[in-house]
Amino acid sequence: MEGAKIGYLGPRGSFSEEALLSFLQRGNGDFRGVSAEGFATIAQAIHACGEKRVDWAFVPLENSTEGQVSMTLDCVAEREELLIYEEFVHPVSQCLLTLRPLGFEQIRRVYSHPQGFGQCRDFLETHLSQADQTVCRSTAEAARIVAESDQAWAAIAPRRAADLYGLQCLEQGVQDNKDNTTRFILVGHCLRELSGLDKTSLFMRIEDSPGSLCRMLQEFASRGINLTKIESRPAKGRLGEYVFFVDVDGYVFAPEMQEALWALKKNRVAIRLLGSYPRQMDIDESR
Numbered sequence: 635m636e637g638a639k640i641g642y643l644g645p646r647g648s649f650s651e652e653a654l655l656s657f658l659q660r661g662n663g664d665f666r667g668v669s670a671e672g673f674a675t676i677a678q679a680i681h682a683c684g685e686k687r688v689d690w691a692f693v694p695l696e697n698s699t700e701g702q703v704s705m706t707l708d709c710v711a712e713r714e715e716l717l718i719y720e721e722f723v724h725p726v727s728q729c730l731l732t733l734r735p736l737g738f739e740q741i742r743r744v745y746s747h748p749q750g751f752g753q754c755r756d757f758l759e760t761h762l763s764q765a766d767q768t769v770c771r772s773t774a775e776a777a778r779i780v781a782e783s784d785q786a787w788a789a790i791a792p793r794r795a796a797d798l799y800g801l802q803c804l805e806q807g808v809q810d811n812k813d814n815t816t817r818f819i820l821v822g823h824c825l826r827e828l829s830g831l832d833k834t835s836l837f838m839r840i841e842d843s844p845g846s847l848c849r850m851l852q853e854f855a856s857r858g859i860n861l862t863k864i865e866s867r868p869a870k871g872r873l874g875e876y877v878f879f880v881d882v883d884g885y886v887f888a889p890e891m892q893e894a895l896w897a898l899k900k901n902r903v904a905i906r907l908l909g910s911y912p913r914q915m916d917i918d919e920s921r
């Protein structure tokens with residue numbers, strides 16, 4: 635992978651960068667010698683990968699408190715040439731950062747990414763209900779804005795952003811759920827080979843008819859294939875039409891998986907493979 639480039643949501647100091655550095659350090663020998671490029675939005679990072687301006691995109695997919703990152707789901711589904719190659723679960727500790735020491739009651743405005751606000755909802759309601767909230771494209775952008783002003787403003791962002799932008803950390807771990815974690819995915823242009831402990835991610839569009847979702851799930855259940863996630867998103871057509879993001883245990887070319895996928899296709903379910911890759915939980919347990 636020498637010379638390969640990975641796109642992520644920047645600028646430097648974002649959770650995406652923190653998670654990417656940790657992913658690269660964890661002995662993913664495959665990725666030795668790669669460089670990273672920060673993009674202003676998740677969509678830009680994914681489209682840059684689709685257009686081969688970077689080789690990979692490392693993007694957040696879901697958070698244990700706030701749920702799905704819809705920009706990632708939508709863009710990955712849209713770019714048919716991209717496949718998920720790996721997943722990475724990263725702990726997320728949100729911090730309240732300011733330029734100079736302030737009491738909570740002095741803070742007039744808080745900047746963060748929508749995920750940052752969502753993950754700290756109770757903390758903000760309890761301690762900073764007087765402050766306005768301004769949404770930014772990343773928590774690191776929020777930290778940068780606060781660092782460039784002498785107003786009584788704060789950012790909800792990673793500790794690393796305080797060090798990079800010269801901010802004080804008024805309080806660490808301000809997220810409502812102490813076990814707050816975000817699942818990131820690395821997307822690229824190739825299908826991962828079988829590891830033996832795999833999961834498969836699928837994007838599906840089913841008919842709007844009684845029992846169609848139930849029949850779709852039954853094709854997996856009847857073959858002993860474990861469903862680990864199902865997420866719906868609007869189909870972006872008429873109100874009430876949905877598409878589904880489904881994760882199941884097993885590799886895409888396993889015989890029972892192929893049988894299930896053929897049965898679904900016969901039943902007019904439109905399916906796109908989003909990737910087949912090692913399950914991180916199993917990798918962690920086997921270390």
Ligand SMILES: O=C(O)C(=O)C[C@]1(C(=O)O)C=C[C@@H](O)C=C1
Binds near residue numbers: 647750774
């Ligand atoms: O804003 C950032 O720092 C990001 O990297 C984005 C993001 C996300 O979209 O989920 C990543 C991890 C955390 O859950 C909070 C924000």
